[in-house]
Amino acid sequence: MIPTTPYWNPLLETMPREKLSELQLAKLKRVVRWGYERSKLYRRLYEEAGFHPEELKGWEDIAKVPMISKEHYRQAQAKEPWPYGEALCVPLEEVTEYHQTSGTTGQPVYQPDTWQDWEWWSECWSYILWAMGFRPTDRVFLPFGYNVFVAFWAGHYAAEKLGCEVVAGGILNTEERLLKIKELRATALMGTPTYMLNMAETCQKKLGFPARELGIKKIICAGEPGASVEGTKKRIGEAWGAEVFDHVGATEVGGWAYECTHHPGGVHVNEAMFLVELVDVQTNAPIEEPGKMGKIVLTAFDRQAQPCIRFDTKDLGMWAEDQCTCGRTFAVLKGGVLGRADHLTKVKGVLFSPLAVEEVVRALPELGDEYELVVTKKGEVDEIILKVELLPAYEAQKERVREELARQLRLKTNLNYLLEFHPPGSLPRYEQKAKRFKDLRPHA
Ligand SMILES: [Zn+2]
Structure with missing residues (x-):
């Protein structure tokens, strides 16, 4: 059995970095051995690479x-026992929880967890919630359709573990959820940044009062990078009159990073439970210096049914220069997740990240919360269409807003866009992961 660590252990969160490094190495060796001995997937992967766990002696x-990547899991899961196949590290009868990835990038990955793993999920989420100031006095509302996706299930159990009161707003629609929050005087919320904005908009439109009157004090965002985009975070905070926190997690990994109440301009990595490496996007060479963008590679030290060991997330991040003032020694990823390596695409020969566009759109008060980004090819030339919603109060100033938007976009992304103004509320709204970026070029 892989033993779990106790939640919110200040000894771990403030451990001197040399000690932390020793602990991590010991845990890494243990989980690498576990994968090799327990799953055909890791055994084959390591043998094919000519690697044996005994060779892992130091960080070098x-x-x-x-x-390992999503693709490895997909191939291994095509085998027996259904549905986890050769990725499974425990007998099937020990599995107590089923979840899956959203499958936005292909066949979903199935995620088994044992009961111990499920307690481990609550454990890692307890770090997240505690750091954001969740306490037993909080009444936490989860406006989330409970289903096969792990998102917020773990948050639900962790909030209970910390002693908060939890309200499951599962089957309700947005209006009903808002009314329930009002009725129960909930103090905290969890949701995707997109849905938090969507809810606030619905509150004003359908119920006739601003969401800030509901009395929510804390909002924890997850599922999309939005809450680390300054403009987006500010919008959510203002709409709800609440403090907004970012968190990062994934089904295959766990909830591995979080913002604390000191808001260090990024997220703390839970280094007691996870190893987070940054590697060069092209060469996989390790990146240790702050301020340099790399791909995030993750290891969950203590998960047993289907551990991820050096999992290539294809997410981008960079280390912050300084330690956080909160006292945690856990390293900080500056700005949270900075986009996807596979969304980092060349447009008109310029390296382009769709997240930079969100930053611009959300910083302009004349524009609504939603936008859509479409890249197409006109003849031989790439064309980017940006669809935004102009708020009715600024209708007369359309041309000024257009110029300002174009100027900001050039400044931040070095590219020109075809700008389309749409009526407020007409672009698609999302409850979970938003799909605002569409690359329609033939090769894409
Ligand atoms: Zn901190």
Whole structure:
């Protein structure tokens, strides 16, 4: 059995970094051995790479441990026992929880968890909630359609573990959820940044009063990078009159990073439970210096049914220069997740991240919350269409807003856009992961 660590252990969160590094190495060796001995997937992956767990002696050996990707899981899961196949590290009868990835990038990955793993999920989410100031006095409302996706299930159990009162707003529609929050005087919320904005908009439109009157004090965002985009975070905070926190997690990994009440301009990595590496997007060479963008590679140290060991997330991040003032020694990823390596695409020969556009749109008060980004090819030339919603109060100033938007976009992304103004409320609204970026070029 892989033993779990106790939640919110200040000894771990403030551990001197040399000690933390020793602990991490010991845990890494243990989980690498676990994967090799317990799953055909890791056994084959390591044998094919000519690697044996005995060779992992110090940090200098880490590059010898092969990375794993979603694709490896998909192939292994096509085998027996259904549906986890050769990725499984425990007998099937020990699995108590089923979840899956959203499948936005292909066949979903199935995620088994044992009961111990499920307690581990609550454990890692307890770090998240505690750091954001969740306490037993909070009444936490979850405006979330409970289903096969892990998102917020773990948050639900962790909030209970901390002693908060939890209200499941599962089957209700947005209006009903808002009314329930009002009725119960909930103090905290969890949701995607997109849905938090969507709810606030609905509150004003359908119920006739601003969401800030509901008395929500804390909002924890997850599922999309939005809450670390300054403009988006500010919008959510203002709409709700609440403090907004970002968190990062994934089904295959766990809830591995979070913002604390000191808002260090990014997220703390839970280094007691996870190893977070940054590697060069092209060469996989390790990146340790702050301020340099790399791909995030993750290991969950203590998860047993289907552990991820050096999992290539294809997410982008960079280390912050300084330690946070809160006292946690856990490293900070500046700005949270900075986009997807596979969304980082060349448009008109310029390296382009759709997240930079969100930053611009959300910073302009004349524009609504939603936008859509479409890249197409006209003849031989790439064309980017940006659809935004102009708020009715600014209708007369359309041309000024257009110029300002174009100027900001050039400044931040070095590109020109075809700008389309749509009526407020007409672009698609999302409850979970938003799909605002569409690359319609033939090769894409
Ligand atoms: Zn901090």
